Amino acid sequence: MCQMSSSVDVKAETGATVNAPVLTDNTITAPVFFNYSLNTAGHEPQKPLATETPEKQLEQGSTADDSQATLHDHTEASRSLKNKLRRDYKQILVGNSQTGHQEYLNKIYTDLYVVENETGGRVNEHEVRLIESNHNRLTAKEKPIKCNDMFKGNTKVLTMGIAGVGKTVSVNKFIFDWAEGKDNQDITFIFPLPFRELNLITENCSLMELLHEHFFSEDKERPSLPKGDRKVLFIFDGLDECRFQLSFTEGGRFTDVHKKTTVSKIITSLIKAHLVPSALIWITSRPAAASLIPRRYIDQVTEVRGFNDEQKEQYFKNNSSPEVAENLISHIKKSRSLYIMCHIPVFCWISLIVLQPLLGRESNEKTPTTLTGMYTSFLISQQQQMKEKYNRDNPEPKDNAMSFDQIILKLGKLAFQQLEKGNLIFYKEDLEKCGLDVSEGSVYSGLCTRMFQEERAFSDTHVYSFVHLSVQECLAALYVFFVNKDKNANPFFPFWKKMTQKLSTKPLFQLHKAAVDKALESDNGHLDLFLRFLLGLSLESNQTDLKELLPGLKLKTENVKDTVDYIKKKIEKEKSVERTINLFHCLSELKDDFVEDIQKTLSSGNLSADNLSSAQWSGLVFVLLMSEETQEKFELQKYRRSDEAVMRLLPVIKNTRRAL
Numbered sequence: 242m243c244q245m246s247s248s249v250d251v252k253a254e255t256g257a258t259v260n261a262p263v264l265t266d267n268t269i270t271a272p273v274f275f276n277y278s279l280n281t282a283g284h285e286p287q288k289p290l291a292t293e294t295p296e297k298q299l300e301q302g303s304t305a306d307d308s309q310a311t312l313h314d315h316t317e318a319s320r321s322l323k324n325k326l327r328r329d330y331k332q333i334l335v336g337n338s339q340t341g342h343q344e345y346l347n348k349i350y351t352d353l354y355v356v357e358n359e360t361g362g363r364v365n366e367h368e369v370r371l372i373e374s375n376h377n378r379l380t381a382k383e384k385p386i387k388c389n390d391m392f393k394g395n396t397k398v399l400t401m402g403i404a405g406v407g408k409t410v411s412v413n414k415f416i417f418d419w420a421e422g423k424d425n426q427d428i429t430f431i432f433p434l435p436f437r438e439l440n441l442i443t444e445n446c447s448l449m450e451l452l453h454e455h456f457f458s459e460d461k462e463r464p465s466l467p468k469g470d471r472k473v474l475f476i477f478d479g480l481d482e483c484r485f486q487l488s489f490t491e492g493g494r495f496t497d498v499h500k501k502t503t504v505s506k507i508i509t510s511l512i513k514a515h516l517v518p519s520a521l522i523w524i525t526s527r528p529a530a531a532s533l534i535p536r537r538y539i540d541q542v543t544e545v546r547g548f549n550d551e552q553k554e555q556y557f558k559n560n561s562s563p564e565v566a567e568n569l570i571s572h573i574k575k576s577r578s579l580y581i582m583c584h585i586p587v588f589c590w591i592s593l594i595v596l597q598p599l600l601g602r603e604s605n606e607k608t609p610t611t612l613t614g615m616y617t618s619f620l621i622s623q624q625q626q627m628k629e630k631y632n633r634d635n636p637e638p639k640d641n642a643m644s645f646d647q648i649i650l651k652l653g654k655l656a657f658q659q660l661e662k663g664n665l666i667f668y669k670e671d672l673e674k675c676g677l678d679v680s681e682g683s684v685y686s687g688l689c690t691r692m693f694q695e696e697r698a699f700s701d702t703h704v705y706s707f708v709h710l711s712v713q714e715c716l717a718a719l720y721v722f723f724v725n726k727d728k729n730a731n732p733f734f735p736f737w738k739k740m741t742q743k744l745s746t747k748p749l750f751q752l753h754k755a756a757v758d759k760a761l762e763s764d765n766g767h768l769d770l771f772l773r774f775l776l777g778l779s780l781e782s783n784q785t786d787l788k789e790l791l792p793g794l795k796l797k798t799e800n801v802k803d804t805v806d807y808i809k810k811k812i813e814k815e816k817s818v819e820r821t822i823n824l825f826h827c828l829s830e831l832k833d834d835f836v837e838d839i840q841k842t843l844s845s846g847n848l849s850a851d852n853l854s855s856a857q858w859s860g861l862v863f864v865l866l867m868s869e870e871t872q873e874k875f876e877l878q879k880y881r882r883s884d885e886a887v888m889r890l891l892p893v894i895k896n897t898r899r900a901l
Contacts, residue, residue, distance in 0.1 A: 318464035402545030404710035405587035480526035613777025653720025718774035777830035
């Protein structure tokens with residue numbers, strides 16, 4: 242806090258005196274603004290001190306009066322823009338636009354763990370793999386930074402982060418803090434342009450038309466762009482959601498802010514600094530799409546890692562009672578994979594919804610301990626919530642109303658078809674292809690209060706998405722499992738093979754085999770989590786919940802031993818550590834004892850690395866990677882002193898703070 246002493250007269254550069262309070266023991270790090278009024282009692286008004294060179298401040302041929310008028314226009318327009326953004330960003334939607342509710346951003350915002358990440362480029366891993374490999378990891382090269390400090394010294398920043406980790410919320414907080422006058426006040430204008438909304442602009446336009454149409458409601462508010470460096474910030478959120486081509490190789494410089502062209506050309510020209518060269522640029526993206534922007538156009542790459550361990554626990558304490566929070570944390574810590582997933586804020590939210598009512602009971606037998614169990618319980622809780630709301634609002638339901646299981650299957654079909662294409666956002670035509678009428682999409686989209694969400698874009702066109710990629714993957718697995726059980730069909734087989742597949746005596750094993758093969762073929766592992774869910778749903782212990790979700794599902798107990806054996810054979814042959822790790826997660830979902838046996842042998846101290854098979858080596862790596870102890874310190878000599886041991890255990894060595 243500032244300490245104020247009495248006012249004193251101080252000399253100004255012009256020779257006038259200023260009566261001002263003295264501030265002591267302070268360092269002022271934020272921008273300082275002076276309000277002045279013209280003195281009409283016989284004194285000439287002083288010109289404002291220039292913060293820019295005359296060349297930057299004035300256009301060629303303009304006068305000082307013109308410059309002052311432009312400065313006044315920019316100030317007024319900036320104030321108008323801040324008012325608009327303050328209204329737009331002070332609250333954040335929890336759920337969807339039909340059935341969700343607004344929460345004040347300042348109330349629910351929790352600081353996220355953001356680090357400098359100089360790797361950049363494409364990341365060929367499923368996002369859950371990234372969470373698993375990066376959890377609890379802070380190397381000497383990784384420097385935590387605050388979002389509001391992102392542009393201290395940088396003009397173009399790319400922020401990566403997996404789906405649901407908090408990129409958009411971080412952007413919203415940055416914008417809101419600016420609009421509130423708290424941070425980054427040296428920036429005159431901030432223009433948020435999310436890709437999911439830019440996708441909807443199909444006609445050519447100029448940059449100024451785009452900005453005027455979406456940010457300034459009246460003609461008198463429409464300013465030119467200021468000439469000074471770092472005065473304008475363009476934010477392009479969700480590069481991975483871009484559905485048009487971004488070409489950085491086209492020749493020629495596009496420099497006219499008033500000339501019409503494609504949205505794609507406007508964006509690439511801004512990033513290449515041909516259009517508004519002095520502007521700041523902020524792009525957010527999931528890791529797999531980061532390579533769409535050539536690295537030479539980016540000053541700094543940052544990564545949002547979600548919650549660290551302390552923030553996870555703080556989240557549960559903030560959103561429940563101390564006793565419930567303690568039980569939740571204790572339960573989740575029993576399953577390393579669940580605890581790691583809690584780095585994703587959305588997964589913490591799902592865990593809270595599922596576990597809070599269950600942990601209060603005397604018996605914890607039905608409390609889920611696997612990813613599949615957690616998500617199936619989440620779907621059931623959302624279905625029950627939807628039923629209660631629908632029955633309350635519609636005491637006399639319509640004859641043609643879709644049943645709840647029909648809605649789930651239609652959403653599952655949408656989830657699977659779009660997952661195969663790698664899409665996270667959908668439009669009206671995508672829903673209609675899966676038999677979801679847009680009006681039905683509005684009513685049931687929450688499946689329904691929070692699982693499927695609807696947003697209104699620039700042009701009042703609606704944009705749809707699942708609340709998180711993992712929810713999409715779970716619904717996709719549910720749909721594929723149902724199609725296999727109900728129609729004896731395999732969505733992974735081409736049409737001509739479907740008839741022969743129907744003759745198979747083991748249709749479920751054939752489905753698992755095809756899904757395992759398909760997941761292993763993927764360059765970036767985009768079907769890895771889907772595969773875990775599909776296998777988990779096949780377990781008899783999860784099928785009571787399945788019957789609750791899909792009452793029409795005809796189930797018969799089938800042995801998954803063939804699937805387990807097939808996965809173990811794949812582990813023996815697979816050379817990729819990442820793919821092997823996911824196959825072990827699959828065995829865990831199937832509750833196989835292979836990993837458990839290695840853990841027991843390891844803890845007993847009887848493990849000898851001399852005669853380990855390839856699968857056992859892979860199992861050892863998996864167990865050590867999941868171990869909290871090896872995150873801090875890993876002692877290689879405990880296993881075997883050899884080049885082979887070093888190569889086999891390299892992933893563990895990379896993921897520890899200290900290796901001996």
